[in-house]
Amino acid sequence: MNDNNKSADNGSNSDNDLSALWQAQPVSNVDLDEVKKTFKSQTRKQRLYIMVDCLSVIPMAWMFLYYWSEFPPLVRLLNIGLIIFILPLLGYQLWLRRVAAFGSNAQTNDHVQQLKKQFKNNARIAFINKHSAWIAVLIVITFNTIFTLAKAAEEREYGVVVLVTVITAGIMAVWYVWAHRRQKQFEQKLTALNDMSDGG
Numbered sequence: 001m002n003d004n005n006k007s008a009d010n011g012s013n014s015d016n017d018l019s020a021l022w023q024a025q026p027v028s029n030v031d032l033d034e035v036k037k038t039f040k041s042q043t044r045k046q047r048l049y050i051m052v053d054c055l056s057v058i059p060m061a062w063m064f065l066y067y068w069s070e071f072p073p074l075v076r077l078l079n080i081g082l083i084i085f086i087l088p089l090l091g092y093q094l095w096l097r098r099v100a101a102f103g104s105n106a107q108t109n110d111h112v113q114q115l116k117k118q119f120k121n122n123a124r125i126a127f128i129n130k131h132s133a134w135i136a137v138l139i140v141i142t143f144n145t146i147f148t149l150a151k152a153a154e155e156r157e158y159g160v161v162v163l164v165t166v167i168t169a170g171i172m173a174v175w176y177v178w179a180h181r182r183q184k185q186f187e188q189k190l191t192a193l194n195d196m197s198d199g200g
Contacts, residue, residue, distance in 0.1 A: 035193075039100065039111045042118050046101035050094055057090065072150035078143055093128065096121040112197055119190040126183035133176035140168045 064079050071079065100118040144161040 035115055036111050039115045039118070042100035042115065046097040046099075046118070050097055050101055053090060053093060053097075057086070060086075072147065074146045074150060075143065078139075078146060082139065089128065089132075093125055096125050112193070116190060116193055116197075119186045119193065123183050123186040123190065126179045126186060130176055130179035130183060133172040133179065137165075137169050137172050141165055 064083075068076065068079075099114055099121055144164060148158065148161050
């Protein structure tokens with residue numbers, strides 16, 4: 001009987017020790033004020049990015065309309081395919097930006113969840129931007145090749161084509177690295193916020 005009591009006491013002490021140990025573990029608490037501040041910053045940034053995304057389509061649309069009559073049929077076809085590809089992609093990016101851009105009226109406690117969503121969406125946007133870099137280079141090479149070969153032999157300016165391609169490739173290489181780092185940065189922020197909100 002005494003052995004049973006001792007066993008029960010040992011089990012109770014063990015549970016108490018485990019509970020005390022668990023409570024002594026450091027817990028990262030979410031600073032709601034900091035989260036709210038970060039979310040407001042994201043709201044301003046995402047609204048700016050939405051405006052830039054929409055305005056960036058205007059020069060391309062103007063160029064297509066202004067030079068449309070000078071484009072060979074294959075270039076026109078490429079332009080139409082480009083528009084069909086870009087517009088849904090633009091719509092998807094705007095959709096991903098909506099959480100922060102139009103979520104400023106959320107309750108304070110909702111800011112944590114919304115910030116998580118926006119960090120996740122930002123990582124997706126960075127992923128898209130990263131892969132758009134090499135796609136853009138392929139499009140420029142294709143466009144320049146078709147446009148140049150369609151012109152009369154004496155009007156072909158291969159040097160300009162090569163120069164434009166090299167400059168585009170250089171810019172897009174920097175863009176790729178930047179977007180990759182942004183993707184990793186937002187993934188790390190999301191992981192850190194998940195850890196804090198889940199109690200460390």
